[in-house]
Amino acid sequence: MRPTNMLHKKKILIIGGSSGIGLGIASVCADYGADTIIAGRCKQKLSNATAFLDNRITGVQIDANNDNCIDAVYQQIGCFDHLVISAGEAMVKSLQETTEEDARGDMERNFWLKYKLSTRALPYLSKEGSILFISGIFSVKPNANLFMSSVSVGAVEALCKSLAISAAPIRVNAIAPYVVDNSDSLTKDISDDRKNYLQSIASKIPAGNVGKTRDVGLAAVMLMKNQYASGTILNLDGAYSLT
Numbered sequence: 001m002r003p004t005n006m007l008h009k010k011k012i013l014i015i016g017g018s019s020g021i022g023l024g025i026a027s028v029c030a031d032y033g034a035d036t037i038i039a040g041r042c043k044q045k046l047s048n049a050t051a052f053l054d055n056r057i058t059g060v061q062i063d064a065n066n067d068n069c070i071d072a073v074y075q076q077i078g079c080f081d082h083l084v085i086s087a088g089e090a091m092v093k094s095l096q097e098t099t100e101e102d103a104r105g106d107m108e109r110n111f112w113l114k115y116k117l118s119t120r121a122l123p124y125l126s127k128e129g130s131i132l133f134i135s136g137i138f139s140v141k142p143n144a145n146l147f148m149s150s151v152s153v154g155a156v157e158a159l160c161k162s163l164a165i166s167a168a169p170i171r172v173n174a175i176a177p178y179v180v181d182n183s184d185s186l187t188k189d190i191s192d193d194r195k196n197y198l199q200s201i202a203s204k205i206p207a208g209n210v211g212k213t214r215d216v217g218l219a220a221v222m223l224m225k226n227q228y229a230s231g232t233i234l235n236l237d238g239a240y241s242l243t
């Protein structure tokens with residue numbers, strides 16, 4: 001029997017889909033024939049991203065820091081099948097450099113933003129659908145230079161597991177990547193410094209390479225399709241966390 005394409009014509013909203021990991025996920029969803037909608041703050045980035053994928057996806061503007069804007073976008077989109085939350089930003093600061101204000105700001109950008117986007121989406125999500133968070137491997141293996149972001153990704157993963165129980169039957173999962181080359185889209189130039197950084201990281205990872213945004217996309221699609229995947233935190237790190 002031929003396998004059915006379980007994402008064909010499914011409505012998938014990717015918040016933080018106009019660049020990097022979110023755009024990689026959008027690209028794989030579009031390949032599966034999903035009705036793929038990307039969301040982000042910058043209109044120009046959204047139109048660059050939709051053009052990059054030959055207009056096989058659509059873009060909608062959202063500022064995830066603004067509660068009214070979140071509700072308005074969900075109302076505009078109506079019922080949908082899968083929500084991916086990739087918006088976020090790691091804060092490169094050690095414990096010694098982190099003020100209490102920095103710590104609150106990181107939790108605001110990386111935890112509260114995801115809390116609000118996920119819980120406010122529940123009335124619009126299909127009962128057969130799912131929520132997918134992009135967290136980070138630093139929850140498992142904290143990085144001293146990402147002190148607070150190592151905390152906030154852990155909080156997101158706890159939210160993922162708690163929602164998998166409390167929002168059931170909606171399935172809730174997370175992908176925890178190590179370093180992903182987020183430059184493989186039209187929206188970013190890659191500097192020599194960044195290239196050297198990625199090469200030096202790759203040489204230290206057992207798998208011998210950093211992630212590509214489509215690697216995360218393939219993992220995301222697996223978690224959306226797999227009806228038994230809920231409360232799963234998928235480490236996507238080339239075995240870095242085992243070193």
Ligand SMILES: NC(=O)c1ccc[n+]([C@@H]2O[C@H](COP(=O)([O-])OP(=O)(O)OC[C@H]3O[C@@H](n4cnc5c(N)ncnc54)[C@H](OP(=O)(O)O)[C@@H]3O)[C@@H](O)[C@H]2O)c1
Binds near residue numbers: 018063086136178180
């Ligand atoms: N790249 C990595 O190596 C890596 C590794 C582990 C974890 N992560 C995590 O994965 C996530 C995505 O990373 P990335 O590298 O793909 O980042 P990115 O290329 O900077 O993409 C971030 C996306 O989120 C959107 N965004 C940011 N803040 C937003 C807001 N307040 N409201 C709406 N949209 C917002 C951005 O668009 P606008 O700016 O237009 O809003 C953009 O589409 C982050 O949470 C990051 O911490 C990344």
